[in-house]
Amino acid sequence: MTTTVVTNIGRLVTNDPALGDGSPLGIVEDAALVLDGERVVWAGSAAGAPDADVRVDAGGRAVIPGFVDSHSHLVFAGDRTAEFNARMSGQAYAAGGIRTTVAATRAASDADLERNLTRYLDEALRQGTTTFETKSGYGLTTHDEARALRIAAAHTDEVTYLGAHIVSPDFADDPAGYVALVTGEMLDACAPHARWVDVFCEKGAFDGDQARAILTAGMAKGLHPRVHANQLSYGPGVQLAVELDAASADHCTHLTDADVDALANGNTVATLLPGAEFSTRAEWPDARRLLDAGVTVALSTDCNPGSSFTSSVPFCIALAVRDMRMTPDEALWSATAGGAAALRRTDIGRLAPGAYADFALLDAPSHVHLAYRPGVPLVTEVWKRGSRMV
Numbered sequence: 001m002t003t004t005v006v007t008n009i010g011r012l013v014t015n016d017p018a019l020g021d022g023s024p025l026g027i028v029e030d031a032a033l034v035l036d037g038e039r040v041v042w043a044g045s046a047a048g049a050p051d052a053d054v055r056v057d058a059g060g061r062a063v064i065p066g067f068v069d070s071h072s073h074l075v076f077a078g079d080r081t082a083e084f085n086a087r088m089s090g091q092a093y094a095a096g097g098i099r100t101t102v103a104a105t106r107a108a109s110d111a112d113l114e115r116n117l118t119r120y121l122d123e124a125l126r127q128g129t130t131t132f133e134t135k136s137g138y139g140l141t142t143h144d145e146a147r148a149l150r151i152a153a154a155h156t157d158e159v160t161y162l163g164a165h166i167v168s169p170d171f172a173d174d175p176a177g178y179v180a181l182v183t184g185e186m187l188d189a190c191a192p193h194a195r196w197v198d199v200f201c202e203k204g205a206f207d208g209d210q211a212r213a214i215l216t217a218g219m220a221k222g223l224h225p226r227v228h229a230n231q232l233s234y235g236p237g238v239q240l241a242v243e244l245d246a247a248s249a250d251h252c253t254h255l256t257d258a259d260v261d262a263l264a265n266g267n268t269v270a271t272l273l274p275g276a277e278f279s280t281r282a283e284w285p286d287a288r289r290l291l292d293a294g295v296t297v298a299l300s301t302d303c304n305p306g307s308s309f310t311s312s313v314p315f316c317i318a319l320a321v322r323d324m325r326m327t328p329d330e331a332l333w334s335a336t337a338g339g340a341a342a343l344r345r346t347d348i349g350r351l352a353p354g355a356y357a358d359f360a361l362l363d364a365p366s367h368v369h370l371a372y373r374p375g376v377p378l379v380t381e382v383w384k385r386g387s388r389m390v
């Protein structure tokens, strides 16, 4: 296997406290990174770097782990510009807008869905995302949910069955019938293509009892749970997620003290999605309250055509720092190691021996510039599994 040394790194974030300055980011100044095939085999001070077959000069740029975007909805067709326009003129966001995308997605061909997905994946990769999770949820029939997952699974291992996004319009008068479908025939067709099961536990979508039934049915088929919880209002989602040992409770915008305690004492990551609050003009999740309570926080885009149409993790980092009062260090950790934790992965989100060589070079002296220079395309080079992709 070919070994590569990336040298002349101005500042390297390893996310391994033992490798660097002792901080959670494990920062090494004047660093080098050595790869063997797809993996990192060495990280540390450039002066001590072992030789390798190939030498790459980072030109003093900062190197960070590739972003782990642990929450997106990228298998869809159509557009919700009109809804966004109305919202920016004062209309409130509601879960019902999902129906617009469901109609467009059902009408789209496999090739259209695939083209749309790869377009957003390329966009995300160019902005430093090297791992992404994505969900079904805009099909809501057995056929359309299974095909969404099949299309997604060709591009990522992190595929989530979200048949329970909203009650299908075909079951408007029979929500119990829809839950029976989602936990029965649709689950049977979808489980082979997915790793995760998710539910939008929210007023206007699924209540606590329905969510429990959906998640436990998925778990019985070998899927692992994650939950859209407490986005638009207070509710049972977060505590249900912790109780079922879900990898992540996503959104966490409306939390009681008991919700925060449950997260702090459980194994469930709180995934914050500031693109959604930005695009729906909603109040920000209280990241400081979660971090100060000791909760593991991830930061992701929630990229979808309705509530957060951004594929940019750097943009979400800037929002998290400016508006959610996370420090630049916390925001970067949450968008890399935090995302990995939300996917229960230890082979990504860090640049230490054994991890996949997934990283981004920034045209900046440090990762702090991601928030300090919002909107500027600082990601200039992206490597995934030891190969340069951008």
Ligand code: NIG
Binding pocket: 073, 095, 097, 098, 101, 200, 228, 231, 276, 302, 304, 305, 306, 307, 308
């Ligand atoms: O995460 N919360 C539910 N699902 C998406 C919104 C999807 C949509 O509006 O199309 C979200 O925000």
Ligand code: FE
Binding pocket: 071, 072, 073, 228, 302, 304
């Ligand atoms: Fe979402």
